[in-house]
Amino acid sequence: MKYFKTLSGLALGLALSASTALAGEIVLNSDQTDPAPKKAMEELIADFQKANPGITIKWNNFDHEGYKSAIRNFLTADAPDVAAWYAGNRMAPFVKAGLFEDVSDVWEANGLNDQLKSAAASMTMDGKKWGVPYTYYQWGIYYNKDVYKKAGVTEPKNWAEFVSNCEKFKAMEIDCLTTGSKALWPIAGIFDYINMRTNGYEFHMELTAGKVKWTDPKVKAAFAEWAKIVPYTTANHAAIDWQDAAALIVQGKAANYVMGNFSVATFKQGGMTNDNLGFLVFPEITPGIPRAEEAPTDTFHIPSAAKNKEDARKFLAFVASPDVQTKMNATLGQLPVNNKSTAADDPFIKAGFEELSSAYALAQFFDRDAPADMAKAGMEGFQEFMIKPENIDAILERLQKVADKVYK
Amino acid sequence: MFPKPIGQVRPWLRTAYKCALPIALIVWLLPLIGIAVTSIRPAADLAVGNYFGMPSGFAGVENYTAVFKNSSIGYYMLNSFKVTIPTVIGAVGLSCMTGFALAVYKFKSNLLVFFMFVAGNFVPFQILAIPVRDLTLQLGMYNTTMGLVMFHVAFQTGFCTLFMRNFIKGLPFALIESARVDGVSEFRIFWHIVMPLMRPAIAALSVLIFTFIWNDYFWATIMAQSADVRPVTAGMNELKGQWKVAWELITAASIIAALPPVAMFFLMQKHFIAGLTLGATKG
Amino acid sequence: MSHRTQASFWKKNQRAMAPWLFLAPGMIMFLIYVIYPICQSVWISFYEWDGLGPKTWIGGQNYVDLLDDDSFYTSLKNNIIWLVLYLLAIPAGLAVALLLNQTVTGIRLYKSLFFFPFVISQVVVGLIFTWFYAPDFGLLPNIIKGLTGSEVAVLADERYATLGIIAAGLWPQTAYCMILYLTGLNNISSEQVEAARMDNASGWSMLWNIIIPQLRPATFIALVVTVIGALRSFDLVSIMTAGGPYGSTRVLSYFMYEQSLSEYGTAMGYGAAIAVVLFAIMLVFISLFIVRMLSQERNS
Numbered sequence: 001m002k003y004f005k006t007l008s009g010l011a012l013g014l015a016l017s018a019s020t021a022l023a024g025e026i027v028l029n030s031d032q033t034d035p036a037p038k039k040a041m042e043e044l045i046a047d048f049q050k051a052n053p054g055i056t057i058k059w060n061n062f063d064h065e066g067y068k069s070a071i072r073n074f075l076t077a078d079a080p081d082v083a084a085w086y087a088g089n090r091m092a093p094f095v096k097a098g099l100f101e102d103v104s105d106v107w108e109a110n111g112l113n114d115q116l117k118s119a120a121a122s123m124t125m126d127g128k129k130w131g132v133p134y135t136y137y138q139w140g141i142y143y144n145k146d147v148y149k150k151a152g153v154t155e156p157k158n159w160a161e162f163v164s165n166c167e168k169f170k171a172m173e174i175d176c177l178t179t180g181s182k183a184l185w186p187i188a189g190i191f192d193y194i195n196m197r198t199n200g201y202e203f204h205m206e207l208t209a210g211k212v213k214w215t216d217p218k219v220k221a222a223f224a225e226w227a228k229i230v231p232y233t234t235a236n237h238a239a240i241d242w243q244d245a246a247a248l249i250v251q252g253k254a255a256n257y258v259m260g261n262f263s264v265a266t267f268k269q270g271g272m273t274n275d276n277l278g279f280l281v282f283p284e285i286t287p288g289i290p291r292a293e294e295a296p297t298d299t300f301h302i303p304s305a306a307k308n309k310e311d312a313r314k315f316l317a318f319v320a321s322p323d324v325q326t327k328m329n330a331t332l333g334q335l336p337v338n339n340k341s342t343a344a345d346d347p348f349i350k351a352g353f354e355e356l357s358s359a360y361a362l363a364q365f366f367d368r369d370a371p372a373d374m375a376k377a378g379m380e381g382f383q384e385f386m387i388k389p390e391n392i393d394a395i396l397e398r399l400q401k402v403a404d405k406v407y408k
Numbered sequence: 409m410f411p412k413p414i415g416q417v418r419p420w421l422r423t424a425y426k427c428a429l430p431i432a433l434i435v436w437l438l439p440l441i442g443i444a445v446t447s448i449r450p451a452a453d454l455a456v457g458n459y460f461g462m463p464s465g466f467a468g469v470e471n472y473t474a475v476f477k478n479s480s481i482g483y484y485m486l487n488s489f490k491v492t493i494p495t496v497i498g499a500v501g502l503s504c505m506t507g508f509a510l511a512v513y514k515f516k517s518n519l520l521v522f523f524m525f526v527a528g529n530f531v532p533f534q535i536l537a538i539p540v541r542d543l544t545l546q547l548g549m550y551n552t553t554m555g556l557v558m559f560h561v562a563f564q565t566g567f568c569t570l571f572m573r574n575f576i577k578g579l580p581f582a583l584i585e586s587a588r589v590d591g592v593s594e595f596r597i598f599w600h601i602v603m604p605l606m607r608p609a610i611a612a613l614s615v616l617i618f619t620f621i622w623n624d625y626f627w628a629t630i631m632a633q634s635a636d637v638r639p640v641t642a643g644m645n646e647l648k649g650q651w652k653v654a655w656e657l658i659t660a661a662s663i664i665a666a667l668p669p670v671a672m673f674f675l676m677q678k679h680f681i682a683g684l685t686l687g688a689t690k691g
Numbered sequence: 692m693s694h695r696t697q698a699s700f701w702k703k704n705q706r707a708m709a710p711w712l713f714l715a716p717g718m719i720m721f722l723i724y725v726i727y728p729i730c731q732s733v734w735i736s737f738y739e740w741d742g743l744g745p746k747t748w749i750g751g752q753n754y755v756d757l758l759d760d761d762s763f764y765t766s767l768k769n770n771i772i773w774l775v776l777y778l779l780a781i782p783a784g785l786a787v788a789l790l791l792n793q794t795v796t797g798i799r800l801y802k803s804l805f806f807f808p809f810v811i812s813q814v815v816v817g818l819i820f821t822w823f824y825a826p827d828f829g830l831l832p833n834i835i836k837g838l839t840g841s842e843v844a845v846l847a848d849e850r851y852a853t854l855g856i857i858a859a860g861l862w863p864q865t866a867y868c869m870i871l872y873l874t875g876l877n878n879i880s881s882e883q884v885e886a887a888r889m890d891n892a893s894g895w896s897m898l899w900n901i902i903i904p905q906l907r908p909a910t911f912i913a914l915v916v917t918v919i920g921a922l923r924s925f926d927l928v929s930i931m932t933a934g935g936p937y938g939s940t941r942v943l944s945y946f947m948y949e950q951s952l953s954e955y956g957t958a959m960g961y962g963a964a965i966a967v968v969l970f971a972i973m974l975v976f977i978s979l980f981i982v983r984m985l986s987q988e989r990n991s
Contacts, residue, residue: 029634033650060634060635060636062635063649064649065646066642066954067633068954068955069952069953070551070633072742073541073545073551074551077545077546077548077550078545078551093743093957097743181936236826236844238848238935238937239825239844239846239847367955372954372955372956373955373957375955376949376955376956380935380938381937383936387849401760410792410876410879410902411792411793412893413794414795415794432790433801433804433805437807439819439823442823442830446822454828502716502717503717505713505716505717506713506717509711510710518710519985519988521714521718523981523985524726526980526984527981528725530919530977531725531729531970532922532943532966532970534943534965534969534970535729535732535963536728536732537948538732538959538963538966539728539735540724541952559724562724563721563724563725565717566721566725569717594705619810623811625812625813625925626925626926626948629929641814644814644815645814645929648930655822659818662815662819666811666812669810669812670807670810670811672810673807674803681874684867684870684871685871685909
């Protein structure tokens with residue numbers, strides 16, 4: 001790769017000196033190794049190259065987990081022209097370290113301030129825009145309608161109903177809620193929702209930003225709500241991955257699953273259809289609190305050290321445009337950010353669109369809203385809580401100790 | 409000989425021993441046999457919970473082709489070779505020289521230099537990780553095969569020097585002395601007298617280093633991150649994340665990834681064991 | 692300067708110069724990539740640094756924080772468990788070696804196949820044992836279920852996870868010790884054994900009084916590689932549990948990786964401090980090894 005880059009850099013240099021009209025190559029680093037995202041990227045790259053003859057994209061596809069540590073290195077040492085990343089707090093360290101390029105001009109020139117309005121806040125720091133969002137997806141509760149029928153329960157209107165449904169599932173030896181916490185992150189979704197429904201969006205954001213303490217009684221109140229459903233949650237969740245838990249929904253051994261919309265593909269692979277797979281907005285806990293939702297947004301950025309920023313800007317404008325987002329998100333099975341795009345004709349995407357467009361506010365997800373080291377400690381705490389709820393005080397004290405260090 | 413040769417014991421004990429051997433071997437290799445069988449099971453077997461019974465059919469060809477088709481394991485294997493082979497050449501080459509210098513010459517800091525190599529060879533990787541990664545970044549070799557090779561060569565030189573030095577110490581020193589008397593230069597002594605005698609040591613070290621580097625996981629994880637550089641050990645971890653429950657694929661990929669060092673071992677067994685057991689008999 | 696004086700200078704001094712010329716390439720590489728980074732890590736451990744921005748000198752604060760970090764104690768405790776249980780590889784290796792030290796047909800193949808696990812990478816060993824322990828369909832939980840009627844998810848249960856990983860590590864490590872002992876047994880003086888047989892020594896007393904003392908070199912090497920292997924344990928933890936459930940299988944090496952190099956960690960100074968502690972522990976064993984080698988050198 002190195003040699004390739006030196007060579008292509010050389011070629012680019014030659015091209016520029018010969019004639020500036022000759023466009024160059026964009027090096028693009030991203031982490032789309034799963035089948036659907038990979039296909040979406042391949043289509044995107046092909047379409048961009050067709051629309052911009054003379055510009056070629058050299059795509060370095062990284063492993064999803066490895067990417068998160070790799071980006072820190074390549075941004076400083078060996079910057080690509082475009083890098084995939086996430087909105088919100090997760091991009092803050094790079095913006096602060098001056099590693100991302102200000103792309104407010106791309107927003108300005110392409111009318112994105114209007115078209116990408118919903119995500120503008122999460123892309124703005126110090127009054128400037130630092131990248132463009134291209135997709136987001138909803139979280140919520142996915143459930144097995146057949147199991148609901150079998151247990152004779154209906155969609156819960158609020159938390160109390162959800163909990164009382166759990167007892168009915170328990171009587172039939174069905175896990176009311178399933179999850180797989182081997183990789184930790186799935187249970188962060190449960191915490192986010194319970195905390196946002198118990199204490200509201202602002203409190204949740206203050207907590208993930210280190211402005212309130214983990215030992216705050218309100219945090220404990222959220223865990224008390226969580227404790228109500230712990231006995232009804234799949235017992236060996238720590239031993240399984242999220243796909244294993246999805247299989248339990250498919251097999252009818254579990255009823256509900258707090259998950260992101262990407263899981264629909266997995267449920268359907270297992271044989272579920274639009275007829276027996278249901279989707280619920282997470283029910284209300286504290287009455288009257290404005291409803292916030294989880295909607296992680298994926299983005300593209302230009303590193304400050306990029307060599308071909310001119311063409312990189314063209315790429316950002318391209319990926320922000322309505323038609324491109326329509327097509328890309330149809331492949332991804334997710335929601336376009338651009339409000340002039342059309343969402344795919346799919347009940348779950350439609351439901352997500354409704355859920356999110358009527359929400360009071362959107363959170364990015366625990367491991368994107370909180371700094372990475374806090375997120376890790378937090379998720380371990382959640383896992384321990386789900387296995388040993390009685391340890392909650394010790395867990396919260398430990399989390400506060402981590403927070404004292406992380407946010408100082 | 410200890411224990412007493414089995415030929416000299418009572419017949420029933422001899423028979424018992426001969427029966428016990430294969431049973432012990434099967435128990436010992438049970439996990440391995442398990443994954444080998446899983447890797448040729450049809451996916452349907454796993455779906456219906458047939459994990460241990462006879463496979464309902466032979467799906468080895470399908471599974472192994474699927475591994476190559478659905479993943480970059482072919483590239484990962486190639487990357488592993490690209491890291492491993494230059495490292496073997498580099499580390500063995502450098503240590504022929506360092507080992508020669510430390511075994512043949514008497515100079516003041518000889519033991520000090522030798523123990524630096526020996527001690528360095530035992531340090532935990534973690535104490536090197538942050539600075540080595542920074543250095544590699546600065547040299548522009550981060551996420552390249554070359555970056556991994558440079559580090560591996562340097563680090564393995566420690567173990568190789570220990571090995572080579574002790575090996576050369578065991579060679580007849582009189583050969584070197586008489587050559588010196590004849591006025592042969594030091595470089596000619598190294599090249600024409602000592603090097604030819606070092607062949608078994610070079611062979612032993614080569615297979616050992618090949619196995620060590622092929623199996624390295626820590627450095628592969630922190631220094632190689634894109635699919636076109638990542639060696640197969642780090643690649644396996646990624647595939648495990650991707651395939652999760654498709655055990656027939658994970659097990660097949662595991663077997664593919666384990667093959668080169670296993671082949672190396674069976675082909676060069678004598679050298680391999682000679683290398684590993686250096687020092688187990690004397691001293 | 693005539694060519695002649697140069698040549699004679701070289702001639703006169705080549706015995707003194709040659710070793711350094713031979714050493715130079717290897718030593719320079721080793722100094723740059725091993726010795727100097729050790730010093731750098733110690734130095735970084737006194738800073739707060741996220742790997743991107745400037746470094747801030749904070750003195751011993753990282754070490755103070757370490758002493759107040761539950762994860763550190765968990766890791767340390769697990770390292771000790773690893774160290775102690777890993778030593779089982781030595782008697783186990785000896786036992787297998789004694790079993791195989793015979794001359795029946797096909798014994799060579801048996802020896803190779805018993806040694807086989809050592810050749811496989813720890814990543815694959817980790818995957819094999821993950822499969823072996825997997826809840827629902829794993830071999831071990833099924834055996835346990837058959838015996839006791841209840842299921843155990845070895846790697847998800849705080850009580851068993853570390854033990855499960857160590858057991859996986861013992862598999863190749865026992866093979867390694869076995870091969871060391873087989874070589875050692877090969878070189879045992881048969882006269883002594885026969886003489887002892889004349890004196891009616893046999894079985895345990897023979898093993899204890901005659902054989903094991905003669906195996907001392909092999910035991911020493913086995914001890915060194917096992918201790919180092921136990922403290923280096925990273926691959927298996929990373930593959931099998933990634934430190935989980937809730938951090939209970941962390942060891943120092945993995946803890947350092949998590950803090951500084953993983954997707955969730957950027958605390959370079961803190962990670963360096965963990966590495967320094969691990970290094971200090973290993974230094975005890977490295978020193979023992981060096982002291983022994985030194986006394987050998989002096990005797991020879």
